[in-house]
Amino acid sequence: MAFKLTDKVKWVGKIDWELESFHGQEYSTHKGSSYNSYLVRDEKTVLIDTVWGPYAKEFVENLKKEIDLNEIDYIIAQHSEPDHSGALPLLMKEIPNTPIYCTPNGVKVIKGHYHEDWNFVEVKTGDTLDIGESTLTFVEARMLHWPDSMMTYMSGDNMLFSNDAFGQHYASQHMYNDLVDQAELQQECIKYYANILTPFSPLVTNKIKEVLSLNLPLNMIATSHGIIWRDNPAQIIEQYLKWADNYQENQITIVYDTMWNCTRHMAEAMVEGIKSVDKDVTVKMYNAGKTDKNDIITELFKSKAILFGSSTVNKSIMHGTSGILSMIKGIGFKKKKAAAFGSYGWSGESVGLLEEELKAAKMEIVQEGIKVLWDPDEEAKKQCVEFGKSFAEKVK
């Protein structure tokens, strides 16, 4: 289903409606995704990125319906992760000598994956490719989000091929930002940023400022996943600048895991306490053992403060909470306040362990954790309400 973006540019990618997870099981894709590949036809013909390997055959066959493959003068591999480079092996069997433009790191990663010595042309920021009326200018985006990542700006059509940046894992036949459900789009954009780009936020800010300083006219941002930004494309750039700046909403999130609901009962009492001192704050509560991990990370990204709870099990914490803590240590959220709680039956290590993990995740622990023996009775529930009140006051 190729479609025309401009007189010179066609989308020739693949919408993956069935995709349930990405990066192995690291990222849930409730709404599928797409692998956006673009065919640019000026005096020269350029293919920008390909698709994930399982769709390589379909991709190459569809591409042949658009063009004699031998007419492709250049391939640009903006990013070597297999969701974009996966069709290269099959494509290069057909056109083995076609030059592949990528960064020096791109050459290493492509060779690392496919063990082929294709006709690579290394490019760096500011290098250009004259393709007729238009010029393609390369902009390296190192560690956004891999060492090899880059973007490509096309003059004339004033289009930025942004690769992973500004994308979303969101399958839609509409393919343009102004045609899709705006709430869905916003949710998939923030989830993508929170889970994938947060660790690189300082680089995001610097790269955007670098590109904006060039004052390039921008009609469209052609991402490599999800929809293409054609209606006010600057809006997603502005969103990224906000999200990269230690973004927070007036939200407290409680994440817990519980064996027999005792820790949940503590959490519910804490919600009561929080709401009694701050009626405006949004409080959300998630059982980490039952809720999608990436949805939780998205909520934590939005939160100014987080309460983590777990029952003690085998002198440790439950794996739902443990998994989320492991993720946030890697993601590296900044300027978030936290505290710990949990129910126990005899040894009661969970709260201390949670606090250690929170410190390791660079969270600011604003008050000593609370633990309750078995299911909280009325007195213990009151203590949990007070715990919630004092937490809300400290993070207000």
Ligand code: FEO
């Ligand atoms: Fe869409 Fe980093 O791959």
